[in-house]
Amino acid sequence: MADRTELLEVALDSIPEGVALLGGEGQIMLWNRAAEAITGYVSADLLSRQAPEPLEPLLTASARLGAMEPDAGGQLGHRTLVHAPHKLGHDVPVMARYFVLRDGMGGRVGMAVLFHPSDSLDALPHGECGQSGDAKASQAEFEDRLVAVFQDFLRGGESFGVLWITVDQAHELRKTHGAKACEAMIEKVERAMANGLRPAEEMRRWGDDEFLILSHERTPVMLAAHAQVLAGLARTADFRWWGDRTSLTVSIGAAQAEREKSLIDLLERAKAAMFTSFHAGGNQIASAPGEQACLPS
Numbered sequence: 001m002a003d004r005t006e007l008l009e010v011a012l013d014s015i016p017e018g019v020a021l022l023g024g025e026g027q028i029m030l031w032n033r034a035a036e037a038i039t040g041y042v043s044a045d046l047l048s049r050q051a052p053e054p055l056e057p058l059l060t061a062s063a064r065l066g067a068m069e070p071d072a073g074g075q076l077g078h079r080t081l082v083h084a085p086h087k088l089g090h091d092v093p094v095m096a097r098y099f100v101l102r103d104g105m106g107g108r109v110g111m112a113v114l115f116h117p118s119d120s121l122d123a124l125p126h127g128e129c130g131q132s133g134d135a136k137a138s139q140a141e142f143e144d145r146l147v148a149v150f151q152d153f154l155r156g157g158e159s160f161g162v163l164w165i166t167v168d169q170a171h172e173l174r175k176t177h178g179a180k181a182c183e184a185m186i187e188k189v190e191r192a193m194a195n196g197l198r199p200a201e202e203m204r205r206w207g208d209d210e211f212l213i214l215s216h217e218r219t220p221v222m223l224a225a226h227a228q229v230l231a232g233l234a235r236t237a238d239f240r241w242w243g244d245r246t247s248l249t250v251s252i253g254a255a256q257a258e259r260e261k262s263l264i265d266l267l268e269r270a271k272a273a274m275f276t277s278f279h280a281g282g283n284q285i286a287s288a289p290g291e292q293a294c295l296p297s
């Protein structure tokens with residue numbers, strides 16, 4: 001029967017993020033398969049040794065940045081961009097997080113480094129975006145949250161889904177009344193839908209006319225039903241601009257996370273379902289293929 005150490009190694013080898021565990025003197029105690037794939041360095045050449053010079057930018061960055069303690073919610077803090085050469089010589093930009101390992105008495109016994117290629121986040125699909133730097137920074141923070149929740153899900157955590165939402169009237173209002181009117185309308189829809197969010201849900205702008213909601217509904221049916229509620233709230237956001245009244249509706253695409261798929265796939269499925277809703281005439285809820293049929297909201 002496998003002991004606890006073997007089970008830990010098997011578990012860490014199964015996740016897509018690189019993991020390095022460092023002992024109190026900085027020696028490498030664990031280097032999982034994802035770390036091997038990202039850097040080209042195999043664990044057999046690294047275990048129980050100090051980090052080789054090419055990997056120092058990755059494994060010793062914590063000394064410069066200050067290692068993080070998990071916060072009250074168990075999160076491991078913000079990612080940091082680090083450039084680490086691959087064993088074959090080319091540059092590998094990675095997003096890394098560092099945190100302290102402590103024993104039961106609170107004594108520091110080592111460090112953990114979690115990392116993945118930075119371009120994996122650049123590939124996350126978004127809506128068309130001409131937003132300000134602050135809005136883009138908010139999107140980046142939300143990307144961190146999505147990645148963390150998805151990785152927890154892959155490790156056996158709770159199911160979740162996403163809702164990709166567009167305001168049906170946004171494009172036409174922007175043409176007829178301008179960007180300022182359209183932004184005021186988008187903000188009114190956002191406030192209306194915020195009233196229907198569950199306590200643990202998060203909603204962010206995901207494009208000029210679009211939102212993304214991270215929902216912890218457990219099934220596609222529950223996710224679609226919740227989307228119906230949000231769509232109903234959006235319709236209550238009656239909008240007037242210089243005397244002109246616009247009735248508002250939203251198109252929503254819903255997708256439930258699947259362990260055999262990627263985060264990118266999850267978002268692409270939600271986006272495709274949203275376009276299905278929109279091209280069906282708007283004011284629709286559509287689930288990703290195979291989850292649930294298109295429903296009027």
